[in-house]
Amino acid sequence: MWTLSKSPSLRLTTFGALYLAQGLPSGFVFILYVVFLTDQGLGNAAIGNAIGLMSIPWALKIPLALLMDRFGATRFGRRRPYIVAAELGMGATLLSLLLLDPQRDLRLIGAVLFLHATFTAIQDAATDALAVELLQDGERGKANGVMSAAKSAGVALTGGIGSLVVKRIGWSSLVIIITILIWSVMTLVIAVRERPETDAQGAASAHNAFRFAELRRSFGARTTLIGLAVAILTPAGPALIGTVYTRLLRKDLGLSIETIGTLMGVIEPIAGISGALLGGALADRVGMRKVAASAMAAFGTLLVLFGMSTGLWHSFTFLVAISIALPFFAYAASAVLVGFYMRLTNPTVAATQIAIFTAMTSITSAIAVPLGGRIAERHGAAAVFVTAGILELTFLGLLRFCDPRAAEAQFRAA
Numbered sequence: 582m583w584t585l586s587k588s589p590s591l592r593l594t595t596f597g598a599l600y601l602a603q604g605l606p607s608g609f610v611f612i613l614y615v616v617f618l619t620d621q622g623l624g625n626a627a628i629g630n631a632i633g634l635m636s637i638p639w640a641l642k643i644p645l646a647l648l649m650d651r652f653g654a655t656r657f658g659r660r661r662p663y664i665v666a667a668e669l670g671m672g673a674t675l676l677s678l679l680l681l682d683p684q685r686d687l688r689l690i691g692a693v694l695f696l697h698a699t700f701t702a703i704q705d706a707a708t709d710a711l712a713v714e715l716l717q718d719g720e721r722g723k724a725n726g727v728m729s730a731a732k733s734a735g736v737a738l739t740g741g742i743g744s745l746v747v748k749r750i751g752w753s754s755l756v757i758i759i760t761i762l763i764w765s766v767m768t769l770v771i772a773v774r775e776r777p778e779t780d781a782q783g784a785a786s787a788h789n790a791f792r793f794a795e796l797r798r799s800f801g802a803r804t805t806l807i808g809l810a811v812a813i814l815t816p817a818g819p820a821l822i823g824t825v826y827t828r829l830l831r832k833d834l835g836l837s838i839e840t841i842g843t844l845m846g847v848i849e850p851i852a853g854i855s856g857a858l859l860g861g862a863l864a865d866r867v868g869m870r871k872v873a874a875s876a877m878a879a880f881g882t883l884l885v886l887f888g889m890s891t892g893l894w895h896s897f898t899f900l901v902a903i904s905i906a907l908p909f910f911a912y913a914a915s916a917v918l919v920g921f922y923m924r925l926t927n928p929t930v931a932a933t934q935i936a937i938f939t940a941m942t943s944i945t946s947a948i949a950v951p952l953g954g955r956i957a958e959r960h961g962a963a964a965v966f967v968t969a970g971i972l973e974l975t976f977l978g979l980l981r982f983c984d985p986r987a988a989e990a991q992f993r994a995a
Contacts, residue, residue: 586715586776593724595773597731599708602668602766603701604735605759606675610635610694612740612845613747613755614678615827616838621683629824629954631691637947638699642706646936649707658775659714660932663707668767670700672760679753702943709939710932711775713923719865721920726861729916730854733908737850738762744842799927799934802991807983808925811976812941815918818881818973819911820949825957825965833962834894848904853912860913861920869921870980876914877977883907884970888963924985 674697830836863872893899922938
């Protein structure tokens, strides 16, 4: 059996595949399914409320990660059983959407999306914890770039290629194909081992000796607390525009599903892949904070400019330029920030601490996505983009006061 701890290339491949599995349903739900709900006559607020429910379960990563750290060690690995079970649930919940009618079952659709996001959150928590444990210092930036790029590729497959073929094969066939791809990644996880069997057995008792005192110590440092503030505040800008932009393209600008799929499912993911790979590579050379701050500054500025340029919204050339620039900088920042949180994480409580960082991010998104829909209903889409850009430019200043080297000196050296 292949062993992740022994092979850098296998680690990159496996972590990339796991993030691809996260991107596949994201592209479908946030692009195609939003278009589908829009065509059913639903407004910004209704769509935002339903899709926004997908952010809430990520807060559950905290108690789940506590269980992973405390009772995770098994003969099948410490994280692998959680990943396999989660991906099984991810596929099953997607299939259940085929049985629901948006006009009659919108609340039930929201519940299914909530459950789907719960399984995705479990997979993500276990994957990130495994990455903290196995990735070496010199490969974190590159690995997180690959992971973010793979997630973007998953969005491109379902949101881009899916939009081009959905009229030919139908919604049901597309959902079935997405489920098969997710379960194919699950078989890869089943086929690999985290560590050699002897190493895994030797580490089991140490891992199961998780103590809350260690978690308290992990968040007792000033650097870690500022990092937590970064995780809470910086997602607000991107989340506000979450469903507003897709509905803007379909309802207000009247673009076809193929055109929206090309913009959001092909051009945006390709730009995102480029940004994630470049951001990850630069982070290892230039520094994570510098790259993240630069990318966030560019992203926030572009949001403000887009909100102030309503006269250009009907220009397809302008939309293409925005579809390249926004995801390029957004994915560059996102890839670097994941690695940034990993550097702030104590390996002894890896699943729990990284879950707290990412759960805070998701809670902010859960609040901001429906809030963006309500702002758009009252003040227009332009106000959402300007507000989101200002928030992004404001909160990136926190990075200046959060040096991950201080956290590493406390956790890893100790």
